[in-house]
Amino acid sequence: SQQGEEDPQALSIQEGENATMNCSYKTSINNLQWYRQNSGRGLVHLILIRSNEREKHSGRLRVTLDTSKKSSSLLITASRAADTASYFCATSTSGGYNKLIFGAGTRLAVHP
Amino acid sequence: EAQVTQNPRYLITVTGKKLTVTCSQNMNHEYMSWYRQDPGLGLRQIYYSMNVEVTDKGDVPEGYKVSRKEKRNFPLILESPSPNQTSLYFCASSNLRTDLYEQYFGPGTRLTVT
Numbered sequence: 001s002q003q004g005e006e007d008p009q010a011l012s013i014q015e016g017e018n019a020t021m022n023c024s025y026k027t028s029i030n031n032l033q034w035y036r037q038n039s040g041r042g043l044v045h046l047i048l049i050r051s052n053e054r055e056k057h058s059g060r061l062r063v064t065l066d067t068s069k070k071s072s073s074l075l076i077t078a079s080r081a082a083d084t085a086s087y088f089c090a091t092s093t094s095g096g097y098n099k100l101i102f103g104a105g106t107r108l109a110v111h112p
Numbered sequence: 113e114a115q116v117t118q119n120p121r122y123l124i125t126v127t128g129k130k131l132t133v134t135c136s137q138n139m140n141h142e143y144m145s146w147y148r149q150d151p152g153l154g155l156r157q158i159y160y161s162m163n164v165e166v167t168d169k170g171d172v173p174e175g176y177k178v179s180r181k182e183k184r185n186f187p188l189i190l191e192s193p194s195p196n197q198t199s200l201y202f203c204a205s206s207n208l209r210t211d212l213y214e215q216y217f218g219p220g221t222r223l224t225v226t
Binding site: 042043048088092099100101 | 116147152153154155156157160170200202204213214215216217218219220222
């Protein structure tokens, strides 16, 4: 089952611009996580937001969570060419630390 | 260095020839999991393990087996591989002693079954 669905599927921007990716999910969650994947490589955890949090920051990353709309967004500010990657949201359901459900991802291309 | 390792990284095999993909982590994590990644489908969980000798099915367990005899190792076994198991496989681990639940991923194993 695919819980998270990212939007857009692909995003192309210039260096210095901001990139926003959205994630929608279907059922109640315990937390929502964002991961980055460089081409064909393993996923790297970026940030986790709990269901009782609305916004979280980490460096150039800002994540928001709207549980009433079952949606989250990831904002990367002042993007760099090195941010080029696929970004996935993953949801963990209540008590579900045994299971993360991933969306299909957003492919971000940042052009110099 | 804290890491999850997988071997082999690339494997081409033929239908029906049993294979094992190894996964090892050096972080003393209780939780380990296997995922497969296919274009347009994201990552789908195959099996997971909460601790030694405790394993359970994920979303797509058919055609796969796992074992957890030691805390650090979680091999994925394909008894009789078929072409629809051609995919990119990831092992991941997580520390259950915190409530963060972030997962650490291995570098991936690209499997082709002909």
